[in-house]
Amino acid sequence: MGQTTIPYHFFRGGTSRGPYFRREDLPKDRETLAKVLVAALGSGQKLNIDGIGGGAAVTTKVAMLSKSETEGCDIDYFFAQVGVEDGLVDFKPTCGNILSGVGPAAIEMGLIVPQGDVTRIRVHSVNTGAKVEAVVRTPGGAVSYEGEAAIDGVPGTSAPVYLNFMDVVGSVTGALLPTGNLRDVIDGIEVTCMDVAMPVVIARARDFGLSGAESAAELDENRAFYDRMEPMRREAGRLMGMGDVSNSVTPKFAILSEPRHGGTVTARYFMPKNCHPTMAVTGAQCLASCVLTPGTVAEGLFTAPEGKPALVLLEHPSGVIDVTVDYSTGPEGFQLNSAGLLRTARLLARGEVMVPSRIWAGK
Incomplete structure (x- = not known):
């Protein structure tokens, strides 16, 4: 042939x-x-x-x-x-x-x-x-x-x-918060399940005993973390109305921690079987939206960016990605108008x- x-x-x-x-x-x-x-x-x-x-x-x-x-x-x-x-x-x-x-x-x-x-x-x-x-x-x-x-x-x-x-907003599930909650608890850990450009399950690094500043390689070697994270991701997928996600790369998973290099927050994003060496553009929009939404797991990790549109700086394993978010807040909560990024x-x-x-x- x-x-x-x-x-x-x-x-x-x-x-x-x-x-x-x-x-x-x-x-x-x-x-x-x-x-x-x-x-x-x-x-x-x-x-x-x-x-x-x-x-x-x-x-x-x-x-x-x-x-x-x-x-x-x-x-x-x-x-x-x-x-x-x-x-x-x-x-x-x-x-x-x-x-x-x-x-x-x-x-x-x-x-x-x-x-x-x-x-x-x-x-x-x-x-x-x-x-x-x-x-x-x-x-x-x-x-x-x-x-x-x-x-x-x-x-x-x-x-x-x-x-x-x-x-x-609601790119896959049809809702900003697919579970209807700002925070859910899965396996004893608080998470925010959010869908902006990409459905992502977001947690705090410290709740896994991590600093959040680990390199991608260090996280990939930490199989105990993945062994706990993956069942949580699958359960979150079920709660988000996505069904059985065991053979899907969505929802993604991310952990947040305090900024260390002048950014808004430190983030690590998983694809989900390994840590992204930088940051996904879609994931960055979801994480930036999480940062700007009061009451999520991101609250308390950073000083909120001022002004609208807001510039959110996400520190990732290889540097920083900037997300400019045009949004509003009101009785219905966080409303995303648009998100802009520069790429090459x-x-x-x-x-x-x-x-x-x-x-x-x-x-």
């Missing part, structure tokens, strides 16, 4: 990377699509040696793009999280870091025509229904990757990509990836 060739662009988006495909170049049915993505990335082996994955959850992500069928949007962005070793594909979540590359990729693929020196692209997240405006530099009608923007977790500087998130992206390669024809013979 031969191999099937599939055209792709390979991007670093924020602090993640992976292949970006045109949706029309892949199988329509999800079962076959999952098999193709597993083969393309080499899932099932820790180094992804037989594919183009990078052996980490932040490097086994996939973006699939098409002209949008949603009114008011330009591009439909369909995301897949491919497991590193388990051969599983999760189509439930989205990824804000990979989203950073969607605007540039859409232009490179010919799905979007640049508009002057700056191109604004309205992106519809197929997985969650969220709408995001991506602002991309396009001097001379081409994507610029050179610039002065720096993000922690990525060396050097690049052209900025601005992301303005809207309609992200770079085209790393383009060409064709091969999968065995026995898995998919092509269109």
Whole structure:
């Protein structure tokens, strides 16, 4: 048997990377699509040696793009999280870091025509229904990757990509607080279950006997923490109305502690089988919203940021991520209007990836 060739662009988006495909170049049915993505990335082996994955959850992500069928949007962005070793594909979540590359990729693929020196692209997240405006530099009608923007977790500087998130409250569950409570107690530990761009179960680091300043590697070596955290995450998923989440990467889990380097709060975010080396863009919005909502587990860990919109600085294992939150508070509680972040992206390669024809013979 031969191999099937599939055209792709390979991007670093924020602090993640992976292949970006045109949706029309892949199988329509999800079962076959999952098999193709597993083969393309080499899932099932820790180094992804037989594919183009990078052996980490932040490097086994996939973006699939098409002209949008949603009114008011330009591009439909369909995301897949491919497991590193388990051969599983999760189509439930989205990824804000990979989203950073969607605007540039859409232009490179010919799905979007640049508009002057700056191109604004309205992106519809197929997985969650969220709408995001991506602002991309396009001097001379081409994507610029050179610039002065720096993000922690990525060396050097690049052209900025601005992301303005809207309609992200209740992205998966339909509610800011899916359990109806500001705090729940699971296995004796207080948590806040919140859904803003990504459903996240949030706890205080000290309640696990942690400082919260541990490195990602130190946390990943602490298997006793994971052994306690994972059952809590599954129970939280049930309480949030998400059913059995044992084979899903959502909800995510995060722990908060006091700031140490001038930020608003220190955060560690789990994917969930290991600690994110930096911070997920979607997770950052949820954690920033948790910080700004009175009565959550974040209360008492920080000095509240002043002004509206509020600038929330989340300290993560590789530095800091800034989230600008436009919000209001009233009788109905915290109301998120929009959340903005600065990211960068770079085209790393383009060409064709091969999968065995026995898995998919092509269109």
